[in-house]
Amino acid sequence: MNTRDMSIGFFDSGLGGISVLKKAIQLMPDEDYIYFGDSANAPYGEKSKEDIVNLTLNSVKILIEKDIKAIVIACNTATAYAIDQIRSLYSDKLLIIGIEPAIKPAVFLKSHHILLLATNATLNQENLKEKIDHYKICSEIIPIGAPKLVEFIEAGVYNGNDVENYIKDILKDYLHMSNLTVVLGCTHFPFFKSSLKKILHKDAILLDGSDGTSKRLKDQLLKCSLRKDSSENGKITFLNSLKNDKIISRCFELLELDI
Ligand code: DGL
Numbered sequence: 001m002n003t004r005d006m007s008i009g010f011f012d013s014g015l016g017g018i019s020v021l022k023k024a025i026q027l028m029p030d031e032d033y034i035y036f037g038d039s040a041n042a043p044y045g046e047k048s049k050e051d052i053v054n055l056t057l058n059s060v061k062i063l064i065e066k067d068i069k070a071i072v073i074a075c076n077t078a079t080a081y082a083i084d085q086i087r088s089l090y091s092d093k094l095l096i097i098g099i100e101p102a103i104k105p106a107v108f109l110k111s112h113h114i115l116l117l118a119t120n121a122t123l124n125q126e127n128l129k130e131k132i133d134h135y136k137i138c139s140e141i142i143p144i145g146a147p148k149l150v151e152f153i154e155a156g157v158y159n160g161n162d163v164e165n166y167i168k169d170i171l172k173d174y175l176h177m178s179n180l181t182v183v184l185g186c187t188h189f190p191f192f193k194s195s196l197k198k199i200l201h202k203d204a205i206l207l208d209g210s211d212g213t214s215k216r217l218k219d220q221l222l223k224c225s226l227r228k229d230s231s232e233n234g235k236i237t238f239l240n241s242l243k244n245d246k247i248i249s250r251c252f253e254l255l256e257l258d259i
Contacts, residue, residue, distance in 0.1 A: 004225065004227065005228055006068055007031070007034045008031050008070045008217070009036065009068035010033060010074050011059050011071065011073055011074060012035075012038070012187055013038050013039075014043070014153070014188070015037050015042075015153050015154060015188070016153060016186060016187035016189075017075055018035065018037075019187050019188070019189075019191060019208070019254075019259060020214065021072075022210070024213075024217055026214075027215065028218055028227070028234075030228050030229065030230040032234040033234065033235070034063060034066050034068060034237045034239065035236070035237070035251065036063050036241075037238070037241070038240075038241045039154055039247055041241060043150040043154070044078060045118075045119020045120055046119070046121070049081050049121075052082065056081070056082040057085065057089075059241070068094060069094055069226050070220070070226065071090075071094060071097070072097045072213065072217055073086065075187055076118060076119070076185050076186050079098035079100060080128060081125065083096070095221065099187065099209045099213045101116055101118055101122070101209060102184075105212075106139075106207050107138060110138075110139075111139075111179050112179040112180070113140070113177055113181070114139050114140070114141045114182075114183065115141075115171070115181070115183065116132070116143045116183045116185050117183065117185055117189055118143070118144075118185030119146075119147060120145040120147060144170055146170055149167075149188055149189055150188045152192075153191055153254075158192070159192070159195050164199060167195055167196060175201075177200075177201055178204075180204045180205070181204070181205045182196065182205070185208075191254065191259055
C-alpha cells in the first residue's frame with residue numbers, strides 16, 4: 001500500500017480523544033482513521049508516571065501494528081508523560097503528534113483569570129508546572145483537577161444534574177466571574193462545553209487543543225507528502241481495550257455529539 005493511503009492512528013486513555021478526532025475528520029474527511037481507546041485502564045490521570053508510560057506504550061504498539069502513517073496521542077496526560085519515549089522509539093517510522101493544554105493561546109487573550117482544568121497527573125507534570133511558572137509575570141494560571149469529568153464520559157454521562165453539580169463544586173470560586181478563560185487541558189472535557197457555558201459567566205472563553213492539534217497533523221502530513229487527497233470520505237474504525245459492542249457504539253455517539 002502507498003504510505004499516503006495508510007490510516008491515521010489516534011490514541012487516548014479512553015473516549016476523550018474523540019473530541020480531537022472529530023476536528024481532524026472535519027479538516028481531512030478523506031483520510032482513514034483508527035482510534036484506540038484504553039477504557040479498560042482509564043482514568044490515566046490518577047495513575048503513577050510509570051503506569052501512564054507503560055499503558056501508553058502498550059496502546060501505541062497496538063496502533064503501530066496496524067500500519068499507520070501517523071499517530072496522534074490525543075491525550076494530554078499520555079503526551080505529558082510518554083511523548084519523549086514514543087518519539088525515540090518510532091519517529092523514524094511515522095509522524096507523531098501530541099496534544100498539550102492550550103496555555104499559550106489563553107495567555108495571549110489577556111483575560112484577568114485563566115483556569116486550567118486537567119487531570120491531576122497532567123497538573124503534576126514538571127514541564128507543565130514550569131510553563132505555568134514561565135507565564136507568571138503576565139498571567140496567573142490557576143490549576144484545577146477535574147478527574148470526575150473523565151469518569152462521566154467513560155460512563156456515558158454527557159450532561160445533566162450530576163455533571164452540573166460537580167462543575168459548580170470545583171469551579172465554585174469562579175462561577176460569576178467575568179473576563180475568564182478556561183483551558184480544557186484534558187480531551188474528555190470539550191464534551192462538557194455546553195454544561196460549562198450554562199454555568200460560567202456568559203463571556204467566559206473555553207479553549208482546548210483539538211483545533212491546534214488537528215491543524216498540526218494536517219500541516220505535517222502535507223509537509224511530508226503523506227496527505228491522502230481523495231474525493232471520497234474515509235473510513236473510521238474504533239478499537240477499545242474494553243472489548244464490547246457497547247463501548248464502540250458510545251464512540252460513534254460521541255463522534256456525533258455537537259461540541
Ligand atoms: N483524556 C486524557 C487527557 O487528555 C486523560 C483522561 C484520563 O484517563 O484520566 O488528559
